[in-house]
Amino acid sequence: MNPNPTHAKISQIQSELVADGSIELIETRTDAIQRGQDLLPYAMSVFIPALANRKLLTNLERMQSLTQAGFNPVPHIAARRLASEVQLCEFLSRAVDECNVRRVLLIAGDEPEPVGPFADTQAVLDSGILQSCGIKEVSFAGYPEGHSLISTSSLQQALTRKLAWAADAGIGASVLTQFCFAPQHITQFCATLATEAPGVPVYAGMAGPTDILSLMRYARLCGVSTSLWALQKLGIKAATLAMHTDPTEQLRIIAHHCATHSANNIVGIHVFSFGGFPGSAQWMHDVIRAAVPVEQDYPVHSQV
Numbered sequence: 001m002n003p004n005p006t007h008a009k010i011s012q013i014q015s016e017l018v019a020d021g022s023i024e025l026i027e028t029r030t031d032a033i034q035r036g037q038d039l040l041p042y043a044m045s046v047f048i049p050a051l052a053n054r055k056l057l058t059n060l061e062r063m064q065s066l067t068q069a070g071f072n073p074v075p076h077i078a079a080r081r082l083a084s085e086v087q088l089c090e091f092l093s094r095a096v097d098e099c100n101v102r103r104v105l106l107i108a109g110d111e112p113e114p115v116g117p118f119a120d121t122q123a124v125l126d127s128g129i130l131q132s133c134g135i136k137e138v139s140f141a142g143y144p145e146g147h148s149l150i151s152t153s154s155l156q157q158a159l160t161r162k163l164a165w166a167a168d169a170g171i172g173a174s175v176l177t178q179f180c181f182a183p184q185h186i187t188q189f190c191a192t193l194a195t196e197a198p199g200v201p202v203y204a205g206m207a208g209p210t211d212i213l214s215l216m217r218y219a220r221l222c223g224v225s226t227s228l229w230a231l232q233k234l235g236i237k238a239a240t241l242a243m244h245t246d247p248t249e250q251l252r253i254i255a256h257h258c259a260t261h262s263a264n265n266i267v268g269i270h271v272f273s274f275g276g277f278p279g280s281a282q283w284m285h286d287v288i289r290a291a292v293p294v295e296q297d298y299p300v301h302s303q304v
Contacts, residue, residue: 005259013255015291021268030065036281037069050076063099078109079118092133103137137172144189174201183250187257194265203270210275
C-alpha cells in the first residue's frame with residue numbers, strides 16, 4: 001500500500017467508507033426518516049437500538065417506515081433483555097416478514113441479571129432461533145477500549161467463538177466497533193482483528209456531529225471511558241475536546257489506515273447519530289459528495 005497517500009486518495013476512501021457504511025436511528029418518531037431518505041444512499045443499513053425502557057415490538061413501526069423509505073433496517077437484539085424464546089421468535093418473524101429484515105446486531109445488554117433464558121449472545125446463537133426465523137447475517141460488537149464489565153481476554157475469546165459459530169452455521173458475520181475519542185484505538189483493534197479473523201468485515205463506529213455535552217453524556221452511557229478519561233485528565237476543555245471528537249477528523253484517520261495497511265478488514269463506518277438522524281445523514285451525504293466527480297452520481301432515494 002502507498003505509505004503516503006494523496007489527499008484525493010484519502011478523500012475517495014472516506015467517501016467509500018461512508019457510502020458502504022451504516023447509521024443508527026435513535027429517534028422514536030418516524031418523521032426523521034424522510035429527511036435522511038433524501039440524503040443517504042439507497043438500501044443503506046439503519047440500525048434500531050434495543051432500549052431497556054422500550055418494548056421490543058414497538059420497534060417494528062420504525063423498521064416498517066425504514067423499509068418503505070428504501071433502507072435496510074437492522075434491529076439490535078439485547079440477549080439479557082429478552083423475556084423468552086417466544087418473544088424473540090415473534091419479533092424476528094415479524095421483522096423478517098413485515099420489514100424484510102435479514103441482519104441483526106446481537107449484543108448482550110448490560111442488565112446485572114438476565115430477564116429471561118438468555119444469559120449472553122452465545123445463548124441466543126445456540127438456540128437456533130436466528131436461522132429458523134430467516135436471519136442471514138449477524139453483526140457482533142467490538143470494543144476497541146475494552147468493556148467496563150468484561151475482561152479483554154474474555155471479550156476476545158467470546159468474539160472468536162461467535163465468529164466460529166457463524167462460519168459453522170453458514171450465516172454471514174461482521175463486527176461493528178464501539179465509538180471512542182481516540183480513533184487510533186479503533187485502527188489498532190481492527191489491525192489485530194484483521195490478523196486473527198481475516199476476511200471478517202468490520203464497520204468502524206464513530207459518533208456523528210453533535211454538541212460536546214451530549215457526546216460526553218452518551219459516552220458515559222455507552223461505557224466509552226478510557227479515551228474520555230484520558231482527555232479529561234489532561235485538562236482538555238470542551239472547546240478543545242471538539243478537535244478530538246470531530247467525525248471528519250476521525251474518518252480521515254481511519255481512511256489513512258485503510259490506505260496504508262494491506263491487511264485491513266474495514267469495509268465501512270457506522271455512525272452513532274447522537275446529534276440526531278438528519279444531522280448525521282447530512283454529514284454523511286456531504287462526505288460522499290465531496291469525492292464524487294460532478295459528472296457522476298451515486299444512487300440515492302431522490303435526486304439531490
